[in-house]
Amino acid sequence: MYRYDEFDQTLVDDRVEQFRGQVQRRLSGALTEEQFRPLRLMNGVYLQLHAYMLRVAIPYGVLSTRQLRKLAHIARRYDKGYGHFTTRQNIQYNWPKLYEVPDILAELAEVEMHAIQTSGNCIRNVTADQFAGVAADEIEDPRIYAEIIRQWSTLHPEFSFLPRKFKIALTAAPHDRAAIKTHDIGIGMVKNAEGETGFEIFVGGGLGRTPVVAKRVRGFLPKQHLLSYLEAILRVYNQLGQRNNIYKARIKILVNQVGIEAFTAMVEEEWQHLKDDALDLPADEIAYIKSYFAPPSYEKLEGEDASLAEKRLAEPAFARWLLTSLQPHKAPGYAIVTISLKPDGGIPGDATAEQMEAVADLADRYSFGEVRVAHEQNLVLTDVRQRDLHAVWQELRRHGLAAPNVGLLSDIIACPGLDYCSLANARSIPLAQQITRRFADLDRLHHIGKITLNISGCINACGHHHVGNIGILGVDKKGTEFYQVTLGGSADENTSLGEIVGPAFDEHHVVDAVETVVNTYLEIRKNGEDFITAYRRVGLAPFKETLYAAH
């Protein structure tokens, strides 16, 4: 993984002291809250319902075990013993004290971490495929370019006061695990007719109150032009994005207003001035960053490990966990293991300090000391030998981390909701907990199969409900929490937005509604097709009928 050199370290250390000064000026009254707000936001400090919240960047979801142990230490020392992994591969602490935040940042800087640009109207922490570098289906390692973008976007002098927040995601596999089409800029790595690798660029995706699937702005961009092209897009947006209405300020609104053809023309025109100049990425710079992502020294192993088959037969619980937790690894005899942070009745994405340390220990022992955060709010061990899977599973079980539900109904993505967030209309966490309890029966869960369920506590859509196969949106009706259900959303390479199924349900009926949707799907399912395939075949009607027929 990437390691800071003296320059990266200097910047982060400087930033800690700069923020310490800003906090001191706020506490002394030299800065008003209005003036301090964008400064703290650019350092990930939010003022929430009950306290300040600190969001720490985990660039493209990659963590060393040393970093993960530091996150555990911060949870214990400065918070209430846990942290919350987010849909943007970051971690949030819900109870830090403002005067301690500079100390937390100093501790993070010791392990090459920071909270720079995890909020505010700037270029946010860049995200990527959580299986980058090890996935069997990828063209190239997107972490190289994610790191290059991280550096370019950090404290960018021109783009730190954009009309609105700006999110960039990358993937290098045909199967999109980074939801690139729901981002302001989505970047996919592709090969052109000559066999060269470059970038396909999408722009103007986003969720929130106006969900939009990103549109293609360029089919193939040679690697050396990555930063000049991004700078061209950002410069057009910085000048023309709306600034008088925060609900119309994202780039998606600009792209929709001028049309993708006109927007593309403006970007290309701007790019003609920027290309082949100071932002050009020479091959040696790419090679330098790439050298940090050299694959670890894998043992030479034959295909599937024989002992695994034996243990699979002997222990059905282990077999079940294997079914949901593994992804194909590019090296024979290895597996990618996703660790579910969605236990029955748990809070999606939460991990205790002890659990973080347990995962760090496992990664050191079995996975070359590296951990990933998935945007589905789970953790990942990237390089586990198949013969070690049983030991890993046993250890995970000891720490309540072996829920065999990755990719299944109870692998819920949820925002913090009204329990923490000052924007929310409704609670998300208790609803997620109720759903996981209702669907706790593992036989049933596995029988239902692959499905995504996303919950947002308000229209800002932090739980990405628009792109859940089943989406649930908390709404406020005259002071009472209601939940609107959408169906048919998807966040992969076939991104689609869910359709509202009908009138919202109150908190006593929404779990029943989810169950009705699931039962309806099981009725109409043909040849083992998964939920989204069945939905695309039959549409909304049969679900509408079973949900509202009785009323």
Added chain:
Amino acid sequence: MPLIKDGKIAQDPWIEAAPDAALPDVDALLVPYAVWHEHRETLMKRNGRLGVRLAADQPPQLIAGDLDRLDLVALEFPTFRDGRAYSYARLLRERYGYKKELRAVGNVLRDQFLFMHRCGFDAYAVADENLAAEWSRALAEISVVYQPSTDRRRPISSLRRRTPAGPGAAPAPKSGEIVSSWAY
């Protein structure tokens, strides 16, 4: 309003014309873009120095052809959260080759000095003259940069390669040192 240049409070010779009043007969006259647009021909014939003030929705393309005649361009920040003028500043310096005074006006605060300087501003109209003492500190707070920008500081990528970033490239400023702008 106090003016900061090179980290010090500077005398401001510029007189700004009120939008609807007669143009005052002064040596250094700053006019809003609307006045420039309406009286361009008359203004061009004056002997004194001329400056134009652009609001946040007035991009520098509007005056790109007139820059040879201007000694001051003032870019407005209606609120510090409105970042359009950062792009305008870079366009003026890098694309249109403007080399005279580029002044930040409006809601100009200490914590934006570094970004403004990096984008090519060299004068700052501030509400509080005590900010002059903060200026060099604000600029030195972050001693390394990742992006090539108008200030021509060498980005980290070029320092790593230990190769010259190009003619005129400036080294990172040492702590406390004020980078003189517009050396090129």
